[in-house]
Amino acid sequence: MAGTQVNPTRMELTRLKRKLVTAVKGHRLLKDKRDELMREFLDLVRENMALRLKVEEGIKKANSNFVLAKAGMSEETLRTALMAPKQEINLNVDKKNVMSVDIPVFNYKTRTADENDIYSYGFAFTSGDLDGAVLSLADILPDMMKLAETEKACQLMAAEIEKTRRRVNALEHVIIPDTQKGIRYITMKLDENERSTQVRLMKVKDMVLKQAHNYS
Amino acid sequence: MYKIAVMGDYDSIYGFAAIGLTTFPVTPGEEAVKTLRTVADSGYGIIYMTEELASSMKKEISRYADRLTPAIILIPGVKGNTGDGVQGVKNSVEQAVGSDILFGDDK
Numbered sequence: 565m566a567g568t569q570v571n572p573t574r575m576e577l578t579r580l581k582r583k584l585v586t587a588v589k590g591h592r593l594l595k596d597k598r599d600e601l602m603r604e605f606l607d608l609v610r611e612n613m614a615l616r617l618k619v620e621e622g623i624k625k626a627n628s629n630f631v632l633a634k635a636g637m638s639e640e641t642l643r644t645a646l647m648a649p650k651q652e653i654n655l656n657v658d659k660k661n662v663m664s665v666d667i668p669v670f671n672y673k674t675r676t677a678d679e680n681d682i683y684s685y686g687f688a689f690t691s692g693d694l695d696g697a698v699l700s701l702a703d704i705l706p707d708m709m710k711l712a713e714t715e716k717a718c719q720l721m722a723a724e725i726e727k728t729r730r731r732v733n734a735l736e737h738v739i740i741p742d743t744q745k746g747i748r749y750i751t752m753k754l755d756e757n758e759r760s761t762q763v764r765l766m767k768v769k770d771m772v773l774k775q776a777h778n779y780s
Numbered sequence: 781m782y783k784i785a786v787m788g789d790y791d792s793i794y795g796f797a798a799i800g801l802t803t804f805p806v807t808p809g810e811e812a813v814k815t816l817r818t819v820a821d822s823g824y825g826i827i828y829m830t831e832e833l834a835s836s837m838k839k840e841i842s843r844y845a846d847r848l849t850p851a852i853i854l855i856p857g858v859k860g861n862t863g864d865g866v867q868g869v870k871n872s873v874e875q876a877v878g879s880d881i882l883f884g885d886d887k
Contacts, residue, residue, distance in 0.1 A: 605876050613869050613883060620856050620865060627858045630795050643794075651800035655782040655825040657849055668848050670825065672784075674800060683798070698798045705799055708853075712826045715869070716851035722872035723846055729878075 570746045572753035580750065584743045591735040598728045601663050605721045612718050615711040622704035629697035636691035645685035645694065651675060665724045667717035670709050782849065785819050787812070788830030792857035801828070808836035816840055825849045830857035831864040 570576060634642055652675040659666045683698065786796040790805035797803045804819060806812040812833060817840075819827060827850045834841060834854050841852050854865040866883075874880045 602876065606882070609869065609873055609876075609882065613866070616865055616869055620861055623855050624861065626795060627792065627856075631858065646794055646797050649797045649800060651798070653784055653800040655784055657782050657825045659848060666848055668825075668851065697795060701795050702799045708828070708855075709826075712828075712851045712853045715853055716848075718869065718872045719845055720848075722876040725876040 570749055572750045572757075574754070577747065577750045577754070580743055580746045584740065584747065587735055587739050587743060591732065591740065594728055594732045594735065597663055598725065598732055601665070601721060601725050601728060604662055605718065605725060608714055608721065609718050612711070612714040615707060615714060619704055619707050619711050622700070622707065626697060626701040626704065629693065629700050633691055633693035633697045636693050641690060642694070645690050650683070662717075662721070663724075665721050667720055668713060670713045672709055782823055782825030784826045784828070785824040785850075786828045786855075787816065787819070788828075788833045788855075788857055792830050792832075792859075793828075796828070806833065808833055813837055813840050820844060820850050825851065827852045828855050829853070830855060831862045832857045832859065835862065835864055 570580075654673045654675065656671040656673070658669040658671065660669050661667075683695065685694075784801045785804055786793045786801045787804045787806055789807060793803045793805060802824070804815055806815050816827070816837065829841075829852055831854045834852070844850060844852055854868060856862070856865065870880050870883050873882050
């Protein structure tokens with residue numbers, strides 16, 4: 565054991581033995597936790613990547629639509645058209661517990677009952693391209709919400725997995741071997757003490773006998 | 781009840797206002813950091829941020845990494861995709877597994 569001093573006493577021995585039992589049990593539990601987290605994480609992160617690619621593609625398309633729309637009308641008209649949004653989104657955040665990691669669940673409600681009620685302008689002064697652009701953005705909104713949910717969950721789980729992995733490794737490679745070493749050291753020391761006591765007793769017995777009866 | 785924010789340069793985000801998200805047009809810099817802090821603490825559950833803006837304040841964003849809300853999600857801006865969003869997903873795989881075993885090949 566690197567530098568740490570263990571008292572070779574029975575009390576210390578019992579303490580270390582108890583510690584070892586806890587450490588082994590904890591190690592097993594944490595290892596299970598890590599494996600399960602990893603399984604969930606890998607599924608989730610695949611979904612995350614797929615969603616991200618889809619959303620990025622969608623936003624790219626929407627952006628080019630907006631550029632087109634902007635080209636077809638004056639800047640002022642565009643700004644005025646989008647100045648007072650009709651629609652509003654209210655987000656409800658629940659949390660779900662996956663292996664002791666809280667991950668968010670996003671539910672959203674639009675303010676107006678009709679989800680497609682997204683055009684905050686009269687159609688007289690704006691170009692038709694703007695309608696298409698706004699629609700293309702509205703279409704990817706559900707995916708964007710899903711992306712936010714999975715991506716945040718992935719981040720939180722990744723952090724938790726890292727933490728758990730470190731704990732598992734620390735237990736496996738440091739705490740458990742150290743404790744075992746300590747236990748071995750104390751048992752050896754106690755055995756050694758016992759032997760030396762025995763030898764001393766025999767020696768004393770010899771000396772006493774010699775003194776009393778004068779034979780060896 | 782939470783709301784959803786979008787941060788980035790005006791040209792990249794003005795469209796989101798139409799579908800009901802709150803937009804915060806900012807340019808990278810001191811002002812953006814301040815805006816992020818106010819937005820994060822005033823009841824926004826999700827903050828969509830352009831990759832361009834996010835790359836200028838990574839440290840600020842990492843402060844919210846271990847909180848449940850707000851979830852800061854990168855989106856490509858009007859100038860194109862920098863790949864930071866995909867890189868973020870790869871980073872979390874790397875953090876969890878130790879090395880990127882899933883998406884290492886592509887790109």
